[in-house]
Amino acid sequence: MNLTVRQLRYVCEVARLGSVLAASKSLYISQSSILAAITLAEAEMGARIFDRRPARGVSITPAGQRFVAAARVMLAAETEFNRSIGDLSGRVPKVLRIGCFEPFGALFMPEMLRGYLDSVGDVEIDLVEADQVQLQERLVAGQIDLAILYDIGPIGIDSVTRICKVPAHAVLNADDPLAVRDGIWLAELAERPLVLLDLPHTATYLLTLFDVLAKRPEVRFRTRSYETVRSAVASGFGMAILNMRPIGRATADGDEIVRKPIFDELPPPTLIVADMYGSAKPLFVRVFIEIFHRFFDTVGPSGFSVTTPEREPLLLVARKG
Template structure:
């Protein structure tokens, strides 16, 4: 191949941002250098990689998608090579770069990472965001892997499943339904809903009520898991969530209670996603193993308590 890794990175950035000009700004080089990299890639591939759309940027062609899939694997391998070289330098700490669905940052990620990191001198970089943003970070090699729900499009087919989290109701302790051992959607739909209003998440939560043919009135919208809990604790209504606080750093207040929902509802799976394919680096294989054990212990404890 007559292309450099830098040129591959330029092409991948064009695909990520959908714009030659935006890629040039991000890479801090001229547009002509970006175009030169794209031209070299198209010569290498023997096909056009991007369709130019006036005033709307560019989009990868089928040939471009095949090229980019291989390019990202090569760029991921380059990032891991650089990481392995850093480990041999006594002045450079190992850096663990992970992305997660934003609510996970406070709910369990620090505790999970504490189990994984058993040595000093390791720097953790945690990137918290919504799923579309997580996938962009993954494609751009900003992170090595992400933890998210298997909701929405764009996830690789070889994602590693860690756990399944059925939805449950979050209620104020003085709510009438808080006295029940479990609640139904028919009872909840009459109350105002505090909605976690994140892309894909809000649609999933609202469609749960389609089983009873009616949707609750939304009384409070927020993009923050912490604000959902605060709003319910202040009496704005109930919420439906999938994740409970798992770590020691973010417990519920004494004004909140969580109840099982009696209906059999679709439950998203928590997955680890990366772009390494079968060539996963040792640290990522180990992190996946630690994460599986972490959630297995949580599931065992949850079943024991029933």
């Protein structure tokens, strides 16, 4: 095969984004370089990988789907090889490529990553903030080494480490009559308009919490931003359901909103670290996971969740081995 690993990555990025222009911006390279890689890949395949649609990007063909699936396996193997070589010499990569669920970037990632740097030395952090679907795609494509996300929606990665359970809680405007209560029942929240964190799988998870009532609240405000959810609740658009609370140095809520536990027994999602290494995790992955565990052990359930006191001891997940 005459294609380089870099050119395979170009083709996979076009498949992920559905656009040569978008892939060019994502990879910081020229469109001509990407088009050359596609042309070479199609020559190697003897079939078209993409159908060009003027002004609408590209669509992947059935042959292209097979090619991209095989290319992603090769890219993941190349990443594992490079990391394993570093592990053999007891080194950690000079760049940690890590992805996290979008809200986590502001809620706790910088503070937690500071602990990683304190342990391994001065490395560069390349943090990708994305939704649950995008994180798994980037991990499989070898674009990131680790992904921090919840176990909600389909999880197509077999190698995951469970850190802690993070139950849902209510976020209310401080002037709401329910704000003075110790906790809230889901049926009470269903009567109020909802400010929805509208991310793939996340929105579905939040709305289906109400299915036990056979009644969902009216969605009055949708946003992909955790910060905008807080602002919308503070501005009186309605209540919100969230899981993680701001940790440590993250921006505090302010006086306009309050967080209250939900009394109903709802299945809590689990915070996980996903990787593509399986049981053969290189040194830097093992170090990261241990530091991640320690971070949440130190913060404790009352620091990362809003729940009732009797549920707090059940939230931290014990380490394996």
